[in-house]
Amino acid sequence: MGVIHRYKGDFDWEGVELGRYPPEKNMRGVTVRWLIGPEEKAPHFALRYFEVEPGGWTSLDQHAHDHGVVVMRGQGRVRLGDEEFDIVPNDVVYVPGNEVHQFRNTGDGPFGFFCVIPAL
Amino acid sequence: MGVIHRYKGDFDWEGVELGRYPPEKNMRGVTVRWLIGPEEKAPHFALRYFEVEPGGWTSLDQHAHDHGVVVMRGQGRVRLGDEEFDIVPNDVVYVPGNEVHQFRNTGDGPFGFFCVIPAL
Numbered sequence: 001m002g003v004i005h006r007y008k009g010d011f012d013w014e015g016v017e018l019g020r021y022p023p024e025k026n027m028r029g030v031t032v033r034w035l036i037g038p039e040e041k042a043p044h045f046a047l048r049y050f051e052v053e054p055g056g057w058t059s060l061d062q063h064a065h066d067h068g069v070v071v072m073r074g075q076g077r078v079r080l081g082d083e084e085f086d087i088v089p090n091d092v093v094y095v096p097g098n099e100v101h102q103f104r105n106t107g108d109g110p111f112g113f114f115c116v117i118p119a120l
Numbered sequence: 121m122g123v124i125h126r127y128k129g130d131f132d133w134e135g136v137e138l139g140r141y142p143p144e145k146n147m148r149g150v151t152v153r154w155l156i157g158p159e160e161k162a163p164h165f166a167l168r169y170f171e172v173e174p175g176g177w178t179s180l181d182q183h184a185h186d187h188g189v190v191v192m193r194g195q196g197r198v199r200l201g202d203e204e205f206d207i208v209p210n211d212v213v214y215v216p217g218n219e220v221h222q223f224r225n226t227g228d229g230p231f232g233f234f235c236v237i238p239a240l
Contacts, residue, residue: 001200001201001216001219002198002200002201002213002214002215002216002219002221003213003214004198004200004205004207004211004212004213004214005211005212005213006211007208007209007210007211007212011210013210013212016212035188035190035212036188036212036214036236040214040216041216042186042188042214042216043186043217044164044165044185044186044238045164045165045186045188045236045238047188047190047212047236065164066162066163066164068155068156068162068165068167068236070155070167070234078122078124080121080122080124081121081122085124087124088127089127090127090131090133091124091125091126091127092124092125092127092133092136092155092156092167093122093123093124093125094122094123094124094156094160094162095122096121096122096160096161096162097163099121099122101122114190114234116156116165116167116188116236118164118165118238
């Protein structure tokens with residue numbers, strides 16, 4: 001049977017827990033909500049909503065799996081390899097496998113985005 | 121190298137073509153934009169934006185692959201197996217493999233949603 005996570009407003013959903021990254025993950029001010037993934041028994045991909053507080057960033061990552069990102073709120077900057085690009089709501093970013101990447105909040109409010117990954 | 125599809129407004133993106141489904145696909149008034157997929161050389165998943173005009177619907181489908189959906193605009197109804205559910209912007213729907221499903225526009229304006237699939 002399918003699953004519906006009803007939107008509650010302010011980028012929060014019914015039946016979805018809020019996760020925070022501990023400092024040892026080399027992130028600052030990042031939360032994650034797994035909207036589709038192991039809990040939904042999704043075998044092929046996962047969909048998460050990340051939110052970065054003002055001044056925050058995700059870890060500088062490089063790994064084999066790819067990311068599909070859609071910005072949902074705020075203003076940010078993505079590093080892709082040696083370049084950086086400003087991104088705003090509804091911009092779509094594809095991060096191929098093994099590409100160095102990082103997301104930073106460059107605005108005054110929350111910076112939020114959906115992120116798709118293959119099931120790991 | 122990564123790919124960024126800049127948002128142009130009105131659910132249209134730079135570097136993304138508009139596709140329409142022909143009537144023989146058993147859809148009415150449905151367009152699709154492939155945001156991440158073969159063009160972006162994404163090996164594991166695809167992200168598409170579908171839009172259904174007022175009175176329109178997607179085909180009544182049942183297939184092995186699963187769908188991850190996030191509503192972006194308008195009002196719609198999703199059939200999951202023998203049940204139907206009204207859905208609104210930012211609601212998240214997971215359609216498991218082999219589940220009968222269909223999306224209908226139940227509002228007066230465009231009904232749009234992101235849809236993730238595994239690479240086929």
